[in-house]
Amino acid sequence: MISLEQVRQQSKIDKMQVAGLIYGSQERAKEIQQFFLDCEKVPEVQTNADFYNWSRKKQFLSKDKQGFSFMKMINNKVDDMEQYTGPMIYSATTNHYGVYLGMVVPAVKILGTDEQIKAWLDDLINIRKAACYAQTELGHGSDIQSLQTTATYDKQREEFIINTPTIQAAKFWPGDLGILANWALVFAQLIVDDKNYGVQSFMVQIRDVETHKPLNGIEVGDIGPKIGYQVKDNGFLKFNNVRIPKFNMLAKYISITPQGNVIKQGDPKISYASMMMMRKLLNTVYPKAAAISLTIALRYSYTRQQFTNDSKIENSIIEYQTQQHKLLPLLANLFAVVLSGNMTSKFVDFNFNEVQNGNFQHMNACHSLLCGTKANYTHFVVNCAEWCRLSCGGHGYAHYSGLPSIYQEHCPNVTLEGENQIMFLQLARYLLKLLKTSQKNPQKIPEQFSLFKKIDQILQFKCDQFQFSNILSLLESSVIHLITQTGMKMMQEIQGGLNPKSAWDYKLGTSLWESANYFIEYYKFVCFQKTILQVTHLQTQVVLTNLLNLFGITILLQNPLTLLENDVVTQQTIKQMKDQYENLLTLIKPEALVLIESFCLADGGLRTTIGRADGKPYEYTYDWALNENSINQMELTSVVNQLKNCRPKL
Numbered sequence: 175m176i177s178l179e180q181v182r183q184q185s186k187i188d189k190m191q192v193a194g195l196i197y198g199s200q201e202r203a204k205e206i207q208q209f210f211l212d213c214e215k216v217p218e219v220q221t222n223a224d225f226y227n228w229s230r231k232k233q234f235l236s237k238d239k240q241g242f243s244f245m246k247m248i249n250n251k252v253d254d255m256e257q258y259t260g261p262m263i264y265s266a267t268t269n270h271y272g273v274y275l276g277m278v279v280p281a282v283k284i285l286g287t288d289e290q291i292k293a294w295l296d297d298l299i300n301i302r303k304a305a306c307y308a309q310t311e312l313g314h315g316s317d318i319q320s321l322q323t324t325a326t327y328d329k330q331r332e333e334f335i336i337n338t339p340t341i342q343a344a345k346f347w348p349g350d351l352g353i354l355a356n357w358a359l360v361f362a363q364l365i366v367d368d369k370n371y372g373v374q375s376f377m378v379q380i381r382d383v384e385t386h387k388p389l390n391g392i393e394v395g396d397i398g399p400k401i402g403y404q405v406k407d408n409g410f411l412k413f414n415n416v417r418i419p420k421f422n423m424l425a426k427y428i429s430i431t432p433q434g435n436v437i438k439q440g441d442p443k444i445s446y447a448s449m450m451m452m453r454k455l456l457n458t459v460y461p462k463a464a465a466i467s468l469t470i471a472l473r474y475s476y477t478r479q480q481f482t483n484d485s486k487i488e489n490s491i492i493e494y495q496t497q498q499h500k501l502l503p504l505l506a507n508l509f510a511v512v513l514s515g516n517m518t519s520k521f522v523d524f525n526f527n528e529v530q531n532g533n534f535q536h537m538n539a540c541h542s543l544l545c546g547t548k549a550n551y552t553h554f555v556v557n558c559a560e561w562c563r564l565s566c567g568g569h570g571y572a573h574y575s576g577l578p579s580i581y582q583e584h585c586p587n588v589t590l591e592g593e594n595q596i597m598f599l600q601l602a603r604y605l606l607k608l609l610k611t612s613q614k615n616p617q618k619i620p621e622q623f624s625l626f627k628k629i630d631q632i633l634q635f636k637c638d639q640f641q642f643s644n645i646l647s648l649l650e651s652s653v654i655h656l657i658t659q660t661g662m663k664m665m666q667e668i669q670g671g672l673n674p675k676s677a678w679d680y681k682l683g684t685s686l687w688e689s690a691n692y693f694i695e696y697y698k699f700v701c702f703q704k705t706i707l708q709v710t711h712l713q714t715q716v717v718l719t720n721l722l723n724l725f726g727i728t729i730l731l732q733n734p735l736t737l738l739e740n741d742v743v744t745q746q747t748i749k750q751m752k753d754q755y756e757n758l759l760t761l762i763k764p765e766a767l768v769l770i771e772s773f774c775l776a777d778g779g780l781r782t783t784i785g786r787a788d789g790k791p792y793e794y795t796y797d798w799a800l801n802e803n804s805i806n807q808m809e810l811t812s813v814v815n816q817l818k819n820c821r822p823k824l
């Protein structure tokens with residue numbers, strides 16, 4: 175059997191150049207690598223091997239120590255989200271105060287006035303005011319405009335009265351609310367003189383800072399067990415006419431005079447700013463969890479042997495084409511996700527800088543792009559964890575493989591911060607708008623969507639003989655055909671008598687979803703392609719180009735129908751693509767280990783027995799079962815006696 179060390183030595187790529195692309199620069203990659211190495215030496219940040227045998231209460235309590243130890247390691251830079259990359263990858267489970275630091279702090283920074291920031295920010299980032307993000311209610315989540323919690327302005331006392339008028343209006347799901355929070359950023363309908371001014375955000379104290387008991391008029395608690403996510407105290411919250419000062423409405427873009435005059439300014443989308451920041455985090459940090467899955471699955475696939483070859487030597491399972499087909503397209507997709515995530519992140523930062531200067535011009539493009547990438551990436555991470563688990567056979571099913579926990583901890587991300595289907599629909603709405611812009615004002619099309627500037631040219635493209643250099647044009651062609659067909663279908667439905675909203679809701683959903691998802695795949699390809707131009711090491715450039723092509727062909731082969739229907743390709747072209755796909759699997763296989771190890775993950779952060787760096791799956795798996803599994807430490811005589819007492823006497 176070839177050892178992992180031999181596979182590493184035979185690789186032709188410059189690992190640190192690849193790491194530099196992943197983490198933004200080689201210096202940053204080295205910092206992250208060092209962070210992981212430092213983590214290995216700190217017992218408090220390790221997740222105990224026996225964690226998944228523990229009660230939820232014990233799991234929950236263990237996380238505070240781990241979280242604060244991480245904070246110490248990042249020098250308490252709690253308001254700098256970039257600093258969370260290391261801890262989030264290393265701890266894999268969700269951490270306490272994640273929503274609060276990831277959403278409430280940015281919300282106050284972006285939506286608060288200078289006075290509000292001065293009054294609250296220090297207490298917030300030092301976790302004295304631990305606030306949750308209380309938006310979703312039992313009755314409404316995606317449809318934020320229909321939230322029912324009210325904030326009624328009382329002119330006499332210059333206060334807001336926060337109230338939960340119905341059971342549907344009870345806040346439900348906010349993370350950090352059930353146990354940890356003493357404040358909440360509450361989203362409620364602003365009512366002044368019986369007039370509704372839409373959903374706004376309010377800082378409300380919910381628990382006493384010393385005793386942590388709920389304040390008068392507040393009912394609050396944890397909602398109960400979920401799929402994984404055991405250490406997150408998602409909570410419920412009801413208000414019975416709770417009074418808060420006028421000062422507590424976040425007022426940078428909407429304010430109210432003492433007499434009750436409401437003044438709005440800027441783009442209303444700004445109120446989603448903190449959701450956009452959280453989506454940025456989901457786009458840049460969380461996809462690296464898929465690198466954990468793939469590090470484990472690929473290392474295991476090189477070391478695991480089943481069945482013999484012609485020379486009666488056992489094959490490593492990575493030799494099988496089907497195993498490569500399971501894992502290598504995921505590896506290619508991971509690079510596409512991470513490299514496009516880096517570019518999106520820069521665009522988000524640029525947009526928020528512009529917004530701070532009063533320029534909202536990029537808001538729509540940025541919001542739409544984040545919606546689509548969030549939906550595509552979060553789905554990818556969960557899907558990747560599941561395929562990696564399947565690729566590891568029986569051992570993948572055990573928590574000790576490290577794989578089930580990634581699935582569990584990441585499956586909520588497809589729902590939270592905007593349910594994925596709704597996210598795709600938001601992007602699709604923007605794409606349809608761009609069709610119109612392309613006819614009237616093509617110069618107004620943002621760079622990320624520049625293919626809409628050359629629609630006519632794209633629609634004429636044909637490809638009889640497949641070459642790698644055609645992949646980009648084929649992806650462009652798929653996107654533009656899909657979106658123009660959807661636009662035409664919309665017009666036909668409207669001409670047939672449906673109003674636009676009904677056509678959208680009842681006739682176009684699947685076409686809209688497909689167009690938006692395809693656009694994101696195209697966008698990922700473009701970002702991947704642009705990023706690898708920075709690579710100076712020739713062999714590394716060759717391997718990454720193979721990976722890029724594998725990604726592109728995989729996407730094209732998943733849905734060739736649009737290309738065939740529109741005579742862009744022939745069946746022969748599809749066959750050529752399939753042949754190239756198989757060749758690429760063979761070419762990438764020897765480099766897959768070093769490609770994934772360019773993420774520089776450390777064994778402690780992987781929490782696995784089967785995917786460790788030294789490639790000894792059986793030794794660790796047996797050792798953990800024997801020595802780390804607390805079930806085996808039960809005093810069995812009394813347990814068996816108890817069981818016997820339960821059995822019916824025959």
Ligand SMILES: Cc1cc2nc3c(=O)[nH]c(=O)nc-3n(C[C@H](O)[C@H](O)[C@H](O)COP(=O)(O)OP(=O)(O)OC[C@H]3O[C@@H](n4cnc5c(N)ncnc54)[C@H](O)[C@@H]3O)c2cc1C
Pocket residue numbers: 273307308309310314315316317346347348349403408586589590591592593595596599683
């Ligand atoms: C683990 C977890 C943590 C969370 N943390 C927080 C938090 O900290 N703070 C907070 O405020 N909230 C939080 N949430 C709530 C979360 O944001 C919402 O659950 C999420 O936005 C989805 O909304 P929903 O539950 O209303 O789903 P729904 O909108 O009811 O979705 C149900 C189904 O209906 C479909 N659907 C709905 N409307 C349409 C439409 N117009 N067109 C097509 N299909 C449609 C959806 O695609 C989906 O398939 C959390 C949720 C989870 C699971």
